Amino acid sequence: xxxxxxxxxxxxxxxxxxxxxxxxxxxxxxxxxxxxxxxxxxxxxxxxxxxxxxxxxxxxxxxxxxxxxxxxxxxxxxxxxxxxxxxxxxxxxxxxxxxxxxxxxxxxxxxxxxxxxxxxxxxxxxxxxxxxxxxxxxxxxxxxxxxxxxxxxxxxxxxxxxxxxxxxxxxxxxxxxxxxxxxxxxxxxxxxxxxxxxxxxxxxxxxxxxxxxxxxxxxxxxxxxxxxxxxxxxxxxxxxxxxxxxxxxxxxxxxxxxxxxxxxxxxxxxxxxxxxxxxxxxxxxxxxxxxxxxxxxxxxxxxxxxxxxxxxxx
Amino acid sequence: xxxxxxxxxxxxxxxxxxxxxxxxxxxxxxxxxxxxxxxxxxxxxxxxxxxxxxxxxxxxxxxxxxxxxxxxxxxxxxxxxxxxxxxxxxxxxxxxxxxxxxxxxxxxxxxxxxxxxxxxxxxxxxxxxxxxxxxxxxxxxxxxxxxxxxxxxxxxxxxxxxxxxxxxxxxxxxxxxxxxxxxxxxxxxxxxxxxxxxxxxxxxxxxxxxxxxxxxxxxxxxxxxxxxxxxxxxxxxxxxxxxxxxxxx
Ligand SMILES: Cc1cc2nc3c(=O)[nH]c(=O)nc-3n(C[C@H](O)[C@H](O)[C@H](O)COP(=O)(O)OP(=O)(O)OC[C@H]3O[C@@H](n4cnc5c(N)ncnc54)[C@H](O)[C@@H]3O)c2cc1C
Numbered sequence: 270x271x272x273x274x275x276x277x278x279x280x281x282x283x284x285x286x287x288x289x290x291x292x293x294x295x296x297x298x299x300x301x302x303x304x305x306x307x308x309x310x311x312x313x314x315x316x317x318x319x320x321x322x323x324x325x326x327x328x329x330x331x332x333x334x335x336x337x338x339x340x341x342x343x344x345x346x347x348x349x350x351x352x353x354x355x356x357x358x359x360x361x362x363x364x365x366x367x368x369x370x371x372x373x374x375x376x377x378x379x380x381x382x383x384x385x386x387x388x389x390x391x392x393x394x395x396x397x398x399x400x401x402x403x404x405x406x407x408x409x410x411x412x413x414x415x416x417x418x419x420x421x422x423x424x425x426x427x428x429x430x431x432x433x434x435x436x437x438x439x440x441x442x443x444x445x446x447x448x449x450x451x452x453x454x455x456x457x458x459x460x461x462x463x464x465x466x467x468x469x470x471x472x473x474x475x476x477x478x479x480x481x482x483x484x485x486x487x488x489x490x491x492x493x494x495x496x497x498x499x500x501x502x503x504x505x506x507x508x509x510x511x512x513x514x515x516x517x518x519x520x521x522x523x524x525x526x527x528x529x530x531x532x533x534x535x536x537x538x539x540x541x542x543x544x545x546x547x548x549x550x551x552x553x554x555x556x557x558x559x560x561x562x563x564x565x566x567x568x569x570x571x572x573x574x575x576x577x578x579x580x581x582x583x
Numbered sequence: 584x585x586x587x588x589x590x591x592x593x594x595x596x597x598x599x600x601x602x603x604x605x606x607x608x609x610x611x612x613x614x615x616x617x618x619x620x621x622x623x624x625x626x627x628x629x630x631x632x633x634x635x636x637x638x639x640x641x642x643x644x645x646x647x648x649x650x651x652x653x654x655x656x657x658x659x660x661x662x663x664x665x666x667x668x669x670x671x672x673x674x675x676x677x678x679x680x681x682x683x684x685x686x687x688x689x690x691x692x693x694x695x696x697x698x699x700x701x702x703x704x705x706x707x708x709x710x711x712x713x714x715x716x717x718x719x720x721x722x723x724x725x726x727x728x729x730x731x732x733x734x735x736x737x738x739x740x741x742x743x744x745x746x747x748x749x750x751x752x753x754x755x756x757x758x759x760x761x762x763x764x765x766x767x768x769x770x771x772x773x774x775x776x777x778x779x780x781x782x783x784x785x786x787x788x789x790x791x792x793x794x795x796x797x798x799x800x801x802x803x804x805x806x807x808x809x810x811x812x813x814x815x816x817x818x819x820x821x822x823x824x825x826x827x828x829x830x831x832x
Contacts, residue, residue, distance in 0.1 A: 280745070340750070341713060342722055364743040368725045371678065371710035375717035380679050380798035383708045393802065398706045399601040403610050406802040413798075447753040448722040451738065455746040465744065469831070493832050501762065511728070511742050511763060517707065518762055520744070526831045536600070543807070547831060549822070564813035567822050574819055581823040582832055 270300045271391050273357040276348060277307045277319055278365040281337070284318040286466040287361035289426035294419040295359050296324035296427070297388040304329060305433075306351055308344055310337035320433040328435040338450035339365055345372035346442040352377065352414060356391075362418035362521075363465070374416035382407055382417040396420070400517045401540035421465070422523035422544045456510060462496045464513060469495030469526040470545075472515055475502035476531025476553075476571055483508040485575045486530060492582050498522070500532045516541035531571045534559030551575075584695035584732070584754065586641045587630040590685065591659045591667075592620040593652040594705040603806045610804065619655045622700025624662070626760040628767040629730055630698050631663045638732045641665045643692060647684045649673050653783060660778035661770040667781070668692075672788035674795035678706075682714035687791035689719060694755060696737070701726050701759040712759035722752035725759040 273295040278285040288305070295303045304327045305319040312330035320328045329351065335343055348369070352358045358373060360366035362384045374381035385394040392409040394417060409415045464470065471493070473486035483503070490497045499509035501516060515522060517537040523544035530551045532538060539562055542548060550563035553570050560566045567574065595601055596616040603610055619627075630642045644659035646652040647670040656667035670684045689697065697719075702709035716723035724730075728747065729740035732754075741748045742761045788795055816822045826832045 341725070342716070345717065364726060364741075367709050368713060368723070371713035372717040372723065374710070375679060375682060375714035378679075380677050381708070381710050382799065383706075383710060397807070398804075399595070399610060400704065400707065401807055402601040403603050404805050404807055406805075408800040408802050410798060445720075445722070447756075448724075449751045451749040451751050453743070453746060453748045505763065510746075512744060512746050517704070518702070526826070537597070543810070547829060548810075548813070549826070560813075560815070562810050562813075564811075565822060565825055566813060566815045567819065568815070569819070577819040578823060581819060 270302055271298045271357055272355045273298060273301050273303050273359060274352055274355040275303060275305045276358065276360040276366070276369065277305050277315060278361050278363060279307065279309065279315040281309060282314050284315050285361065285363070286426050287363045287421045288319070289322055290421040290424040291359055291361045291419045292322050292324050292427040293424040294385060294388060295357070298357065299391050302326045304355070306331065306348070308336040308347060310334055316435045320435050321429045321431055322427040323429070323431045324427050325431050325433045327433050329438045330435060331438055331440050335444060339369070340448050340450055341369045341372045342445050342448040344369055345376055346444060347440045348373045349376045350440045350442045351438060355414065357415040357417070359417050359419055362420050366418045370416055370418050377414055377416060379413045379416055380409070382409060382415070384420040385417045386420045386423040397540070400536045401543055402536065420521060422521045456512065461490065462494070464496040464498055465520055465522060467496035468524055469493050470498045470522060470524045471495050471528045471530065472498035472500065472532060473503050473509065473530050474500040474532030475506065477503060477508050480508045485571070489528070489575055489579060492579055495526070500538050529559050529563070530575065532559055533557050534562065584639045586643060586692060586694045587633060587639050587696045587698060588643050588645050588689065588692060588694040589623070589627045589630045589659070589664065590697070590699035590711065591623045591627065591644045591646045591655050592700070592703045593617050593646065593648050593655045594620045594703055597621055597704055603804055607803045607805055617651070617654070619658050620700050620703045622702060622704070622760050622762070624767040625762065625764050626698040626700050627659055627662055627664060628765045629760060632765065633730070633732060639696070643668060643694070645670070645685065645688055647672065647676060647681050647788070656783055657778050658770065660781040660783070661774040662768060663774070665781065667783040669783065669785045670788050670791065671785055672795050676795060677797050677799065678708050678710035678714055679798065680793060680795060681711050682718055683793045684788055684791055685711070685715050686718045687793060696755060697757045699757070699759050701761050712757050716757040719757065722756040723759070724750055724752055724756060726761040727758050728761050728763045730758060730764070
């Protein structure tokens with residue numbers, strides 16, 4: 270049997286969809302018995318959401334004031350303690366998991382598998398390297414804990430319908446005081462869907478040429494009920510905020526529909542959208558590499574195309 | 584502070600279209616342009632700026648890799664690092680082994696700060712920074728987009744999925760650099776000449792007592808599945824029609 274501990278990502282009230290995707294990956298490990306661990310100041314709400322996911326056998330909570338904010342240095346020693354008796358420890362490959370899991374792996378003295386994109390056996394996984402240009406199959410040692418982050422775009426989110434038991438654990442670990450949370454500035458909450466999990470995404474690139482023009486992207490996204498994304502060039506130039514960046518060093522997403530507007534299609538960008546079901550490219554350069562991956566391509570000037578598109582969408 | 588160590592990895596240049604070897608054993612690196620990992624350039628730039636503000640005395644560039652990684656260390660010296668250390672190994676080290684090697688250098692050098700890139704663009708693992716911090720039992724501030732040194736602490740703004748998070752850490756600490764931390768300087772010709780005279784020590788990985796053996800077995804390396812060829816539409820009306828037919832709008 271594979272006893273898998275999935276570390277929940279949450280904001281104190283809501284379990285992230287990335288965690289639900291991580292649960293799906295964990296369930297695919299042969300003989301999986303999946304336990305979700307919730308570290309929080311008050312884990313009740315998040316634990317209930319985790320317990321309701323199909324494929325989750327149990328939820329353990331670690332309630333403590335020092336778990337109010339996810340600091341890797343504080344969480345890692347607790348995860349290590351909790352991991353005793355588990356064959357696998359998984360976390361989502363989000364900024365949360367990428368920060369935490371390597372610290373856990375190093376404390377356990379085991380190598381980590383980053384961005385697992387498919388399960389090939391109890392200890393065998395595929396992962397992308399070189400911005401997705403080379404897919405590597407890795408085999409972890411059978412006698413050690415497998416620590417992995419899960420490339421969430423490669424897995425559907427586990428659906429609700431389960432009813433796993435929730436238990437509280439107390440973890441005795443010496444915690445450092447050398448790392449302190451100060452603040453987080455999240456963008457104003459909107460009713461727009463979240464980029465990481467949206468079914469539709471409209472992304473803008475350097476071609477938008479200004480923050481004001483970038484409103485065209487927001488407008489089209491609003492029209493189709495989609496989230497907004499951006500290329501690195503657009504983020505660097507200040508047209509869009511950093512959490513909207515899509516790509517190798519931004520978010521890796523897998524929407525049903527991805528519309529790339531004025532984005533050339535650099536490999537670092539493409540690696541973030543390869544799993545999108547339908548890619549639409551709008552670019553005035555017929556030679557732009559984005560057209561090599563698009564399902565529907567339109568050569569044209571975005572400043573004419575976007576208003577016309579909105580009109581036709583009614 | 585006295586000293587900052589910066590990690591410099593030799594990687595395939597980000598402009599190269601990487602190809603997988605037909606026998607599935609790896610990617611083609613022969614005759615391919617190699618460069619400093621772009622995130623490490625950002626890490627180094629930050630260290631140099633901290634030194635130039637008078638907040639650090641020395642910046643030491645550290646690479647763990649083959650003899651040829653001396654080229655990348657020379658680039659780091661030309662950018663402005665004071666000296667360089669190559670931990671030589673021909674093995675492709677896993678992040679955990681690289682972190683152990685780094686730790687061995689840390690115990691010799693006693694830095695106040697270690698700055699590395701948030702990930703290397705070859706294996707994209709994003710592990711080494713947090714692993715160094717874990718083994719060193721010191722704070723980590725990953726995905727940094729702003730660093731402020733205040734005596735014996737540092738305040739770091741981190742690029743996280745939700746937005747920007749600010750944390751405070753006691754020094755010494757490990758910071759991993761994100762894209763928007765700074766824009767690395769260009770190297771000028773006179774700097775390249777000057778860099779030739781700067782000290783570059785080469786030590787053998789084995790002499791640090793670190794094993795190069797991989798924990799993970801690489802079973803196969805293959806190219807990604809290509810996407811099915813798409814179509815070009817002639818105008819906006821055709822595009823909107825196609826999207827409606829697919830039920831996407
Ligand atoms: C280490 C590293 C990591 C990186 N990570 C990422 C990442 O995560 N995400 C990412 O996106 N990039 C990333 N990049 C950057 C990447 O290499 C490209 O530079 C970037 O994606 C380019 O953004 P762009 O397509 O918006 O701009 P450009 O490449 O400048 O493309 C603009 C496009 O707009 C088109 N255009 C111009 N005007 C119009 C118009 N009026 N109408 C229609 N089309 C028009 C042009 O034909 C062109 O194709 C990374 C780079 C490095 C080195």
